[in-house]
Amino acid sequence: MHHKDIVIIGGGPIGIACALECKKRNWDYVVVEKGALTNSLYNYPKNMTFFSTSEKLEIDEIPFISNNPKPNRDEALEYYRRVATSNQLHINLYETVKQISKSNDEFNVSTNKDNYQSKNVIICTGFYDIPKxxxxxxxxxxxxxxxxxxxxxxxxxxxxxxxxxxxxxxxxxxxxxxxxxxxxxxxxxxxxxxxxxxxxxxxxxxxxxxxxxxxxxxxxxxxxxxxxxxxxxxxxxxxxxxxxxxLTGYLPNFEFLEQSGISLSNSNVKKPTYNPETMESNIKGLYLAGVICGGKETHKWFIENSRVHAKLIVSHIETKSS
Incomplete structure (x- = not known):
C-alpha cells in the first residue's frame, strides 16, 4: 500500500495540469492512467485539427508553439508529452483503477498493479472510452x-x-x-x-x-x-x-462514478454532483475535473475551459489543510 497526498486518476491534459499544481506544492502525488499518456488524444484521428488555438490548449502557462493557426493531433501529443517529461511528473501508465473506496476519511484506490491510500482523489477520466x-x-x-x-x-x-x-x-x-x-x-x-x-x-x-x-x-x-x-x-x-x-459520440464511465459513491442527476444528462467553486463531489475529498463534469453533455467542458479545475481543486485542498 502506497500512501499519497493525492491520487489523480486520468493522464490527459487536465490530469497533467493537476499534477503540475501538486508538484509546485511539493505534495506526494501519483497520476494513474489506464492507457498511453493523453490516451484520448492519442486515439483521435491522425489528421485531426483542434477547434482551439494552441494558446487555449496550454496548461500552467507553458507555451504551446504550433506551426499552424490551429494545432493538430501530433502537435498536441508532443506538447503534453514534453510538459510531462520535462517536469518529471509522477505518472503511471497502463495502470487501470478497479475500485475507489473510503474508510476512516481515507480513500483506498485499487488498480490492476497496485494499491494507494490518500485523503484526496481527483477523477479526470474524460469520456472517450465508451461509444454511444x-x-x-x-x-x-x-x-x-x-x-x-x-x-x-x-x-x-x-x-x-x-x-x-x-x-x-x-x-x-x-x-x-x-x-x-x-x-x-x-x-x-x-x-x-x-x-x-x-x-x-x-x-x-x-x-x-x-x-x-x-x-x-x-x-x-x-x-x-x-x-x-x-x-x-x-x-x-x-x-x-x-x-x-x-461516430455518434462517447460517454463517461458512469458506472465507475456511481461505484465510487458519486451521485448523478436523475435527468437524462446524468451530471455528477460537485461544487463548481471547489470541484469537490458529494464525497468529501473526492474531486472531479475536466469533461467528465458535464455528464452526457460532453460538449460543455473541454481543455480550454476546464484547465482552471486543477487550481480550484488544489486551492480547496490547501484550505482544508491549513
Whole structure:
C-alpha cells in the first residue's frame, strides 16, 4: 500500500495540469492512467485539427508553439508529452483503477498493479472510452467501428458514416477524398451547428453537389455483411456497404462514478454532483475535473475551459489543510 497526498486518476491534459499544481506544492502525488499518456488524444484521428488555438490548449502557462493557426493531433501529443517529461511528473501508465473506496476519511484506490491510500482523489477520466451504440442488429460485425483513425483503409469502398458532429464530418470528407464512396446517415435535419466553421461549408457543398450522399432525419435499421438498411423519412432503403463508421459520440464511465459513491442527476444528462467553486463531489475529498463534469453533455467542458479545475481543486485542498 502506497500512501499519497493525492491520487489523480486520468493522464490527459487536465490530469497533467493537476499534477503540475501538486508538484509546485511539493505534495506526494501519483497520476494513474489506464492507457498511453493523453490516451484520448492519442486515439483521435491522425489528421485531426483542434477547434482551439494552441494558446487555449496550454496548461500552467507553458507555451504551446504550433506551426499552424490551429494545432493538430501530433502537435498536441508532443506538447503534453514534453510538459510531462520535462517536469518529471509522477505518472503511471497502463495502470487501470478497479475500485475507489473510503474508510476512516481515507480513500483506498485499487488498480490492476497496485494499491494507494490518500485523503484526496481527483477523477479526470474524460469520456472517450465508451461509444454511444446504435443498438441495431449487426452492430457487432467486424466491418463496424465506433472510432476513426485514417481514411486509407476505406479507399474504393462503400462506407456509411453515422453522425453529423466534427468527427463524423472529418471522417466523411477524408474518406471521400481518398476515393471512398461515402454515405452519411444523420438523425437530425442537418449537419451539426458545432462543426468547425471552416469545415462546415465544405461538407455542405459536397452534399449539395452529390459527391457525398446524405440521408437526414434518418437512422440505421440493421447492418448486414454486405448491405445496410436505413430508415429514411420516406421509406426504408437498403444500400451496398463494406464498412460502417459510427461516430455518434462517447460517454463517461458512469458506472465507475456511481461505484465510487458519486451521485448523478436523475435527468437524462446524468451530471455528477460537485461544487463548481471547489470541484469537490458529494464525497468529501473526492474531486472531479475536466469533461467528465458535464455528464452526457460532453460538449460543455473541454481543455480550454476546464484547465482552471486543477487550481480550484488544489486551492480547496490547501484550505482544508491549513
Amino acid at each position: 451504440l446504435l443498438n441495431v442488429p449487426g452492430e457487432t460485425l467486424p466491418k463496424v467501428t465506433h472510432y476513426y483513425k485514417e481514411a486509407h483503409p476505406y479507399a474504393m469502398q462503400n462506407v456509411v458514416v453515422v453522425g453529423a458532429s466534427n468527427s463524423a464530418v472529418d471522417a466523411a470528407l477524408e474518406i471521400w477524398r481518398k476515393g471512398g464512396n461515402v454515405t452519411m446517415v444523420v438523425r437530425g435535419e442537418t449537419i451539426g451547428e458545432r462543426v468547425k466553421y471552416w469545415v462546415r461549408p465544405d461538407i455542405l457543398n459536397r452534399i449539395e453537389e452529390g459527391s457525398i450522399k446524405a440521408f437526414f432525419n434518418s437512422e440505421i435499421l440493421k447492418i448486414d455483411p454486405y448491405t445496410v438498411t436505413i430508415q429514411t423519412p420516406k421509406a426504408p432503403i437498403t444500400i451496398p456497404n463494406d464498412y460502417v463508421v459510427a
